[in-house]
Amino acid sequence: MIIAGLIILLVIASVLFHLYSPWWTTPIATNWTNIDSTLSLTFWLTGVAFVLVISFLGWCVWRYRHHAGRVAHYEPESGRLEMWLGAITAVGVVFLLAPGLIAWGKFINPPADAATVEIVGQQWAWYYRLPGPDGKLGRADARFVTADNPLGVNPYDPNSKGNLIVNGGDLHLPVNKPVKILLRSIDVIHNFYIPEFRAKMDMLPGSESYFWFTPTKTGTFEILCAAYCGVGHSYMRGNVVIESDDDYQKWIAQQQSFTQARNGAGDRVRAAARGPGED
Template sequence: MAVVLILVLIVVGSVLFHVLSPWWWTPIASNWTYIDTTLVITFWITGIVFVAVVSFMAYCVFRFRHKPGNRAHYEPENRRLELLLGGGTAVGVAAMLAPGLIVWNQFITVPADAASVEVVSQQWLWSFRLPGADGKLGRAETGDVTPENPLGLDKNDASGLDDVIIEGGELHLPIGKPVHILLRSVDVLHDFYVPEFRAKMDMIPGMITYFWFTPTRIGTFDILCAELCGVGHGQMRGTVVVEADADYQTWLGQQQTFTQLTASSGELPPPN
């Protein structure tokens, strides 16, 4: 009976924990309500299975507890039960995977009017690059990274000379405008994660990964690294500030371009 009681308490406690927890959902700050819908579907499917399995275990412990003279019925296989369990598991897994595949397609299908923003990771720092007046990001290579050129921009690419460079500062974004996030790592595997955006993606050295979202809520949000990247992993944090367009333009005008950055370091880019 003690085992039965423990199993029942596990079921009741788990359900109450998830239902009553005030931090169950963080306030969403982007257009990805699809992510929440997928999480809710997954939660209900796994929650129902968890309650059913543990409750069945409690029933079996109580119903088939040891009694003098009782012997277990020998049944090495049950084709009907196997088909039922196998089919039910397949349906449950498919129900969890299908919404995720739909959301993933939306997650990587970038709108044509999305503004590009590059996020560059390194141990243990976030840096950002925004297009300048020409609206285009210049070429960049990890092999070109130097103390004077921290993001490795190609100095012979005119498109990159007016790129806005933000090293270790805040990333500001205007509210209500889609953003194409380009992700690049210059050393090891990292993961760009803003919980309130419902957005995260691995940053793999030698590759450019990406996703997109539209900020829908003004505020300041933490950037976390969601991939163990060394001893400073826990301190690898940044900030995204979502603000009105006028405030964003004011902030953008105060940032250094690549040309200004190289000039201040005494290393001028070649003339056009």
Template sequence: MPVAVAIAMLVVGSVAFHLFSPWWSTPIASNWGSIDSALDVTLWICGAAFVGLNLFLAWALAKYRHRPGHRAHYEPENSTLEKRLTFWTAIGIAGMLAPGLVAWGKYVSVPKEATVIEAVGQQWQWSFRYPGPDGVLGAAGVKYITPDNALGLDPLDPFGRDDILVESGDLHLPVGKPVKIVLRSKDVLHDFYVPEFRAKMDLVPGIVTYFWLTPTKTGTFDILCAELCGTGHHAMRGKVVVETPQAFAQWQAQQSSFGQILAETPPAAMSILLIKANACIVPASWSIR
């Protein structure tokens, strides 16, 4: 009997903690309300199962507790009960999967008008690359990385000369415009996550991953690494600044392009970079185009 009371109190306490908890989701600032909806459906289904099963367990412990004069009935199989459990379990799983599959289908279907922006992770900082006036990101590869070319852009690719580089700075995005964010890692597994966007994706060394979103609110939000990436994981943070298209254009005009960086590169370092560019073939998995 005490165990039954304890289980019932656990259920009541869990529901009360949820209803009065100060920890809630951050206000959403992107188009991914469908992800919130999928999480809400999962929460309600799992919550209902948690409450129902534990209260049933408490009731069964109380009703069928050992008492003098009562004898348990042994029933090794009950096909009706098993069919019912299988049916309702399948309904619950389908209810949780369906909204998530719908949200995922939209998550990987990038609009044609989305601007492509690259985020590069390394222990323990974020860097970013924007397409220049041609609207295309140049090719990049790990073999090109040098102290003067930290993001590994191909110096022989004309599409990369006007790319705008932001190393260890903030990610700026225009509000109301769809953006495809392609992701590369220079060392280990990382994960690009902005809680207000409800969007996240792993950065896997050697390949390019992506996701897309449309920012819906202006403001400054934290970029977190949601993958344990070493001793400095906790410090791998950044900022994303969502601003009006006019403010975004003004900020972008003040940034340096890859061509400008090459022009300022010392001749000796430039020679090394060009030798690397002519010596190897760019790994296809690292090429943005």
């Protein structure tokens, strides 16, 4: 009786904790409300299953508790019972997977007017590349990574010359405009994650991944790495600043192009080679 009561008490406490817990999702700041809806549906379905299964367990502990002289009853296999259990489980799995697949399909199909921004992860910092005035990103490859080209941008691609390079610092984006996020990693597996955007994706060395979102609120939101990437993993943080289009254009005007960044790095290298006091 005591064990059965404790099991039912566990069910009640779990439900109350879920309903009144102070730890919940952060306020959403993008268009991905269907991701929140999918999470809520998952909680409700798994929560109902949890209550039913654990309550049944408690009932069984009480109903079939020990009595002097009681003998266990052998029940042979029941094809009908297995069919019902299989069907109910299949329906539950469909209701769990289908909304997620629908959300995923939308998540990786950006609209045609989405601007492209590249995020590059490297132990243990974030780097950003944006299109220049022509709106095109040049190709990139890890083979081109050097001290003056840390993102591995292809210097022979004409579309690369005007690309804007942001080495560290904050990434700025305009509010209410769709953005396609192109992800690359230079070294190990990283994961680009912004909790308020409900957006995250693995970054694999040697490949590209992507998703999109439309920021709906201005403000500063923290970028995290959600994949353990080495001893400095906890320090791999950054910020994305969502602002008005006018403020965004002012920030864009302050950024260096790929060509300017390389020339500046070359000048610094040559100055260091000459040494102080040399012309």
